[in-house]
Amino acid sequence: MNEKVKAIISKYNGDKGQLVSILQDIQTEYHYLPKEALIKVSETMAIPVSRVYDVATFFRAFSLEPRGKHLINVCLGTACHVRGAARILEEIERNLAIKRGETTKDRKLTLETVNCMGCCAVGPAVKIDGEYFGHMSTDKVDSVLTKFE
């Protein structure tokens, strides 16, 4: 892990201003921010661990817990909200028995929300990994989720 982290840091020339980008690349690599990686960043870039940790906990892009194999993003943007997105989220939470921000016990699915993906025309919208599902309704939830189990 140390080698990979060091490589990511040198990609950004160890520039302290690029801390958020560096953490994003680590997140993309490991699907979360492992504690060891963050400590390595702190050591290599001479940034106090507390300052790497506060950035890691501030931004929603980061997860300190391992994420599931598939990432579900339910759009809660205003346009989707007025078209009933809240009920879609509730139905998914019920179906998977987890709340937003959580991962299923079998580590297959993580449920997150996002505030506008730019798919307002097809709202309510849900994105799972790179695939979009538009015009969602509560009765479509089960069939959509089964595709990823």
Next chain:
Amino acid sequence: MVTLNIDGRELKAEKGQTILQVARENGIDIPTLCHNEALEPYGACRLCIVEISKGKRTRIVTSCLYPVEAGLEVKTDSSRVISNRKMLLELLLARCSKNKVILKLASQMGIEQPSFKSEYLEDNDCIVCGLCVRACEQVVGVSAISLVNRGIAKEPASPFLEPAADCIGCGSCYYICPTGAIKMEDRKDSRIIYNWKVEFKLKKCKVCGNYWAPEKQLEYIKKKWNLPEDFFDTCPTCK
């Protein structure tokens, strides 16, 4: 030198000073919670707000950060300032409904009960003023702790919520905290700071035998200032 008017008084100030500094120099009382002269002003508690006018425009600004300007008119206790301060205290009281410091401040402003439902009142001590974190960074230079999370979950914490590895046990956070939210205890030969989950061995004085400061803190100071190895073997009282 600039001249500005605070509460009807024409006062002289140096360029670069803040309204708060000038007010305090001249005995004008403005309440603060997140301010400390040893640290950079922060602007988090908003209690130090004042009403300023320059020409026709009037606005509310934090006096701890606003730089003095020639011809500025400042009111530290206009009705707009007071009503804002009262609501700020109500919000703090709702968060820290049993904290003595906040209760006292609120009572001084004439607030007995916050306007929010009692079932929503909380029992915190920390007001997230950031003084502990800022002192650790700016004065001590260790940055052992930071303000983590965002929004209502924001709080000072040690990295990964584990024992703060960089903490030297100096207790600056404990001493600077305005609401007593930091719990520190010196017990015989050890010091515990509960919030950061750390425990330190205290140094014993060669002369009087008292345990007086964490060994880790003394090592840090010795290293930082290049002091001799036995410099702290005697406590300050016995030196």
Next chain:
Amino acid sequence: MSANKNEMPKKFRSKQDLEALQKELINGRKSDKALIAVCNGTACHPYDCAHIIQAFKQEISQQGLENKTELRITGCHGLCEKGPIVVIRPGDIFYQQVKLEDVPEILRETVSKGNIIDRLLHADPTSGKKIVHRNEVPFYQKQKRNILGNNTEIDPIKIGDYIAIGGYTALAKALSEMTPEEIIEEIKRSGLRGRGGAGFPTGTKWESCRHAPGDIKYVIVNADEGDPGAYANEGLLSGNPHSVLEGLIIGAYAIGANQGYIYVRNEYPLALANITIALNQAQQLGLLGENILGSGFDFNVRITRGGGAFVCGESTALMASLEGKVGEPRAKYVHTVEKGLWDRPSNLNNVETWANVPVIINKGADWYRTLGTDGSKGTKIFSLVGKINNTGLVEVPMGITLKEIIYDIGGGIREGKKFKAVQTGGPSGGCLPERLLDLPVDFDELTKAGSMMGSGGMIVMDETTCMVDIAKYFLTFLEEESCGKCVPCREGIKRMRQILDDITDGKGSEEDIDLLERLSATLVDSSLCALGNTAPNPVITTIRYFRDEYEAHIKEKRCPAGVCKALIHYYIIEEKCPGCGLCVKACPQDAITFLGKKKPVALDESKCIKCGACYDVCKLGAVGRK
């Protein structure tokens, strides 16, 4: 550098090099080839446009049409509701809702023979008549697509396309014919105001930054479009990244900055990909880097992703994030044009603001001023969304009324429902009622009414939208997005949200509205940044214009729009129910039971959790909601 090949010509050493290439590319475009422009915008991705593009590529080859057609993969065309969109030239034939299976026929009939496929045409909503040509589609009639219009003319990841339509001539003009002061004067004269929401005069901002002491200055593109429901910046940045880049380089030259940053929202992968490609291409051609076009001006740009924080759309929080810190705003008593990124003079502008710059330099401030109102010149891009028929990205002249946007461009309210409110400015804006529909789109007019222009979201709401729920929605959003530094925002938004929770749960009391107003006043006055001091706007405007809804919730424990779960109930309309049992299957709580064949089902309210699954699944309208 043709549409089919990917080779890049040599670096431009002067304006003449650029002009020579432009001439060559324009000539290349003058062919007899038919043009097929397929929308690959983010909003068309859920419609599977990626596969349609693949299908076109394969079919063109299969039908042997390579030498007779040009396939152009473009950014957003605007009418997202009817995607996937395909436009064919000659004729500008507008096909909508194109399916995979339509592709061979489009090529065989329309491209090869000029025959129109009727079922793919847009139908006039009133007359039902089919419309063939794009400029006759009602959606486009009242728009002025000065900026977004170029999306259909280019493939965003081909700099050659951008140059062929005149791209970078404004930069060449600025660098070779104008001084920095003259550029700033032109921008000032144009009346361009920041398109990020606040509407500060752009020329004045540039001037302050230029005059600020310091040798090192920065220019920044704010592409952190965080308003939920707004994707106007996305459509522009992903559809025409070079337009933003060109504006940025001109601005950097005018201000005296040699380093620029583009801060892109993390949730916009397409925009991020396209601006990255555009940047690389510009560098290869010497439009970035040292001695741009032989002018002696050096300028470099770096792209950074946001981390998923709405507050980083605020300029000082964005700059903190660029410094590798948490996105906490700071007081702006000393402006960022004097002390910004790394405490150096920094000029930050929104994506759309930067894209307006090349247009102003090319066509002049006088031309620019012919559009718009006294106080607001030019055009504004909006993402027109919500309960509207023609959802999409629109670009309108300032001064057009909300009514014209919603009805003439937007095609009115979906499903024949009644208009209730239109929301602009995102969580910092307000909800305007029917009686204000004649309000012109203008910075100051919108602010006077209690809302604001914002960066581009325009959300239309109808009779089934609960305005108290909307106020609660925005506060819930802001509660999660607040950085948490200052007391009024961190604590105040939570308390306001709790009060709204109670009201929508049927636990509201008479004093609630007064308390909301008092809290609002404190947030407006004493918050550290614009997130906090505009947070009350949705609450204040909904109380101002929809007080009756609040009172119904509080006094009558009733939700007139039928939204707030605690105050509504679902029931079976027996006359319409044939007992098909779809709802029985859909109900997660087994609250609905069969009563026998062809008999209406029974709903047990005590078990009902108001999830609405039965309401959604019943196609016969046999489930009622009150």
